[in-house]
Amino acid sequence: MSDLNLGDHISHRFNEELESIRSKVMTMGGLVEKQVQDGLTALIDNNRELAELVAASDVKVNGLEVEIDEECTRILAKRQPTASDLRLVVSIIKTITDLERIGDEAEKLGRYTLSLNDQGLRSRHYSQLQHLGDHVTRMLRDSLNSFAHMDAEAALHTIASDKKINAEFESISRNLITHMMEDPREIANALRVTWCARALERIGDHSKNICEYVVFFVKGKDVRHVTLNEAAESVDIDISGDAAEAIEDGDK
Amino acid sequence: MSDLNLGDHISHRFNEELESIRSKVMTMGGLVEKQVQDGLTALIDNNRELAELVAASDVKVNGLEVEIDEECTRILAKRQPTASDLRLVVSIIKTITDLERIGDEAEKLGRYTLSLNDQGLRSRHYSQLQHLGDHVTRMLRDSLNSFAHMDAEAALHTIASDKKINAEFESISRNLITHMMEDPREIANALRVTWCARALERIGDHSKNICEYVVFFVKGKDVRHVTLNEAAESVDIDISGDAAEAIEDGDK
Numbered sequence: 001m002s003d004l005n006l007g008d009h010i011s012h013r014f015n016e017e018l019e020s021i022r023s024k025v026m027t028m029g030g031l032v033e034k035q036v037q038d039g040l041t042a043l044i045d046n047n048r049e050l051a052e053l054v055a056a057s058d059v060k061v062n063g064l065e066v067e068i069d070e071e072c073t074r075i076l077a078k079r080q081p082t083a084s085d086l087r088l089v090v091s092i093i094k095t096i097t098d099l100e101r102i103g104d105e106a107e108k109l110g111r112y113t114l115s116l117n118d119q120g121l122r123s124r125h126y127s128q129l130q131h132l133g134d135h136v137t138r139m140l141r142d143s144l145n146s147f148a149h150m151d152a153e154a155a156l157h158t159i160a161s162d163k164k165i166n167a168e169f170e171s172i173s174r175n176l177i178t179h180m181m182e183d184p185r186e187i188a189n190a191l192r193v194t195w196c197a198r199a200l201e202r203i204g205d206h207s208k209n210i211c212e213y214v215v216f217f218v219k220g221k222d223v224r225h226v227t228l229n230e231a232a233e234s235v236d237i238d239i240s241g242d243a244a245e246a247i248e249d250g251d252k
Numbered sequence: 253m254s255d256l257n258l259g260d261h262i263s264h265r266f267n268e269e270l271e272s273i274r275s276k277v278m279t280m281g282g283l284v285e286k287q288v289q290d291g292l293t294a295l296i297d298n299n300r301e302l303a304e305l306v307a308a309s310d311v312k313v314n315g316l317e318v319e320i321d322e323e324c325t326r327i328l329a330k331r332q333p334t335a336s337d338l339r340l341v342v343s344i345i346k347t348i349t350d351l352e353r354i355g356d357e358a359e360k361l362g363r364y365t366l367s368l369n370d371q372g373l374r375s376r377h378y379s380q381l382q383h384l385g386d387h388v389t390r391m392l393r394d395s396l397n398s399f400a401h402m403d404a405e406a407a408l409h410t411i412a413s414d415k416k417i418n419a420e421f422e423s424i425s426r427n428l429i430t431h432m433m434e435d436p437r438e439i440a441n442a443l444r445v446t447w448c449a450r451a452l453e454r455i456g457d458h459s460k461n462i463c464e465y466v467v468f469f470v471k472g473k474d475v476r477h478v479t480l481n482e483a484a485e486s487v488d489i490d491i492s493g494d495a496a497e498a499i500e501d502g503d504k
Contacts, residue, residue: 062477069474073342080332090325093345177440184436188429191446222321225314 014079018088021071025092025099028064029144032103035061036140036203039109040133043196044126046113054110061103065096087220091213095147098206102140105199105206112192112199125176125193129200132168136200136207139165143207143214152218153237155211160228160239162208169201266331270340273323277344277351280316281396284355287313288392288455291361292385295448296378298365306362313355317348339472343465347399350458354392357451357458364444364451377428377445381452384420388452388459391417395459395466404470405489407463412480412491414460421453 035057042051072093075081081089139161146155176190176197215223215235223231232239287309294303324345327333333341391413398407428442428449467475467487475483484491 058477066474066477073338076328076342077334077338082329086325086329090328090345093342094349097346097349177443180432180439181436184433184439187432187436187439191429191443194443222318225310225318 014075014081014085017071017075017079018085021068021075021092022088024064024068024071025095026144026148028061028068028096028099029147031061031064032099032106033137033140033144035103035106036109036137039106039113040130040137040200043109043113043116044130044133046116048114051110051113055107055114057110058103058107061100065100068096069093084217084220087217091217094213095210098209102203102206105203108199109196112196116189116192125172125179125190128168128172128175129193129197132165132172132197132200135161135165135168136203139204140207143210146211146214150214150218152215152235153239155214155218156228156232156235156237156239158211159208159231162204165201165204169197172197266327266333266337269323269327269331270337273320273327273344274340276316276320276323277347278396278400280313280320280348280351281399283313283316284351284358285389285392285396287355287358288361288389291358291365292382292389292452295361295365295368296382296385298368300366303362303365307359307366309362310355310359313352317352320348321345336469336472339469343469346465347462350461354455354458357455360451361448364448368441368444377424377431377442380420380424380427381445381449384417384424384449384452387413387417387420388455391456392459395462398463398466402466402470404467404487405491407466407470408480408484408487408489408491410463411460411483414456417453417456421449424449 035054038050038057039054041047042054072089075089076086079085139158142154142158142161145151146158173194176194180187180190209224212222212224215221215231219235221231221235223234226234228239287306290302290309291306293299294306324341327341328338331337391410394406394410394413397403398410425446428446432439432442461476464474464476467473467483471487473483473487475486478486480491
């Protein structure tokens with residue numbers, strides 16, 4: 001927390017409270033990240049035991065959401081924060097909603113794994129799904145890291161990667177449609193795999209949201225409904241590499 | 253606003269500010285409700301002009317989200333609200349996120365309508381989709397009404413209806429799978445219709461979230477991760493009729 005310089009203008013006790021909340025958000029993020037990784041492993045390895053665990057793993061995450069939310073409301077009432085302290089609390093309130101929904105999507109991976117009953121699909125589509133899953137888990141981890149360090153530049157770079165994830169999802173979706181047409185008996189299973197890909201794609205969306213809250217906290221700018229280029233300009237950050245590619249693609 | 257008795261313990265000016273925000277949330281809700289209705293009409297009537305409008309209708313809603321968010325943050329900083337005033341502001345911050353995402357789902361209805369290029373599906377599945385759409389728009393309207401009147405009992409009854417919507421979605425989804433198996437050439441279109449049904453189902457989820465924030469504002473209880481029965485008990489509200497049915501079904 002010290003690197004955020006929040007301690008400069010607030011009481012020691014208040015600083016501790018904010019630090020405690022931020023650490024709980026990181027704990028929640030860690031749990032959700034593990035849920036997603038386990039969900040993906042369960043799916044790819046057809047590990048039904050792990051799938052059952054993931055499908056029923058929401059209790060801790062939900063509990064943390066409620067707990068953090070209560071603490072944020074208590075801090076707003078008791079400490080009446082302003083400026084960056086206030087933006088931190090508001091960003092946290094929003095971040096945990098997205099984290100909880102990432103947990104919901106991970107649960108779906110577990111549930112779909114349990115309802116999948118075909119091995120034939122594996123060889124054809126699972127490597128693509130693994131690829132998408134790897135990208136999504138990296139994006140989630142990057143967004144959590146940008147939150148941990150409150151690094152707006154890293155957040156903007158992470159936002160840029162959402163476009164690739166969406167393109168990968170579209171490609172998997174098209175391949176699965178072709179597969180269904182070739183073998184209509186596989187339709188129900190191929191749809192379940194499509195839903196899994198969709199769940200992963202949505203985890204990317206939620207990770208992007210978290211990055212937008214990081215930019216809001218650090219820069220005080222709301223970059224939710226602007227292009228990445230506009231966002232980078234508005235907060236005076238030079239994005240290049242992946243981010244620039246996304247801009248060329250007309251990312252929004 | 254007067255029926256919420258917020259004016260009792262706060263300055264006249266503060267009351268006006270809260271009223272202004274609440275009225276903007278209702279405006280945003282009205283816009284989103286119209287987006288959903290238009291999206292549904294465009295889909296059912298294959299009205300491509302309307303579909304294009306809906307697919308590009310996010311500007312106003314997004315603008316309101318940013319504006320209301322900024323006003324909420326300003327009120328938190330300037331007025332440092334406590335108790336029910338604070339709960340109102342927090343509920344509004346969360347509500348507008350869900351409203352904005354309902355708008356996103358409505359946009360998808362527009363986009364899928366534009367990519368649908370088959371009339372044969374209509375007669376078979378659109379009456380079911382219309383049915384689901386009617387239920388979802390009613391649920392959204394009910395959730396906005398429960399927000400307008402801050403009526404926790406109405407909110408709980410509305411939450412109960414989400415279960416029926418989920419069941420309807422599952423039924424449509426199964427029928428579409430059967431349709432795809434019977435006519436594999438229709439797979440791509442049937443999938444688009446499935447995505448539309450999914451968008452409607454998610455609008456139900458977001459409406460449910462809004463109702464949960466209403467209960468949080470009125471009762472100060474977080475009922476997000478408990479069964480409807482537990483929620484009703486915890487806030488001392490007797491739910492019967494639709495709500496009781498959902499409980500019997502083991503609604504969570």
